[in-house]
Amino acid sequence: MSKIGPITYLKTNLTITVHHLNNSRSQRILWLLEELGLEYEVKRYERNPATMLAPDSLRQVHPLGKSPVITDGELTLAESGAIVEYLVERYGDGRLSPLVGTSERLRYTYWLHYAEGSAMPPLVMQLVFNQVEQQSPFFLRPVAKVITGKVREAYLQPQISQQLNYMKAELKQRTWFASDEFSAADIQMSFPLEAAASQSNFNEDHPQLKTFLERIHARSAFQKALERGGAYDFA
Secondary structure, eight states: OOOOSOOOOOOOOOOOEEEETTTHHHHHHHHHHHHHHHEEEEEEEEOOOOTTTOOOOGGSSSSSSSSOOEETTTTEEEEEEHHHHHHHHHHHHTTTSSTSSSSHHHHHHHHHIIIIIIHHHHHHHHHHHHHHHHOOOGHHHHHHHHHHHHHHHIIIIHHHHHHHHHHHHHHSSSSSSSSSSOHHHHHHHHHHHHHHHHHHHHHHHHHHHHHHHHHHHOOOHHHHHHHHHHOOTTT
C-alpha cells in the first residue's frame, strides 16, 4: 500500500508501531493510544545531540525522516493531526471526538488543525533563533544576538502572546478546547502548550493554561505514555 494516498481500512491483527523520537510530538501519539486502550509497539529514535535533528534512520520509515510516524499493517502514516484523526476514526468507537454535525465537532476539527497550523510556527521559530544564538561562532554571537533579539521583540513575542491569550480566553469558556468533555483535540493541543510553557512562566499570566497542563499531566493514560516513551522534558 502506498505511503501517500487514499486509505483503505482493513481488519488486521498486526500491532500498531509508533516510531518515537525523544522529546517530540510523537509523545502525543503514545498518549492517544493509551487513552484508547490499544496495543502498540514503540520503536525509539534519539536526536543528534549536536543538531537536535532526528536520525537518518527515520527516513527508512518515511521520506521526510520526521516523527511521529506510525505503521499499522501495510499503512505508514506521518503528521500528528493525520495520525490522531486516523486512530480516533478507526479505533475510537465514538470516543474522544464529539458527534459529527455538532458545534463541538467543528471546534474539535479546528483545534486539531490550529495546534500545528497556527500555534507551533512561532514557537518553532523561537527555538531556531535560540539555536542560532547558541551555535554561532563566538565572534559573531553578539551580532546574532542583536538580530534575533529584534525579531523576537518585533514579531515572535507579540505572536506568541497573542496565541496564548487566545487559548486562555477559550479555556475560560469551557473545560476543554472542543467542549466540556476531554477529546483528542486536547491531546493535539498539549504539545504547543508544553513547548510554550518551557519558554515562559504560566503561573501569573496564564493560569488557565497552567491548569490545563496540570490536568492532562495527571491523567493516568498520560503517565503510562511517559513510561512507554521514556524521558520527556516537556512534562
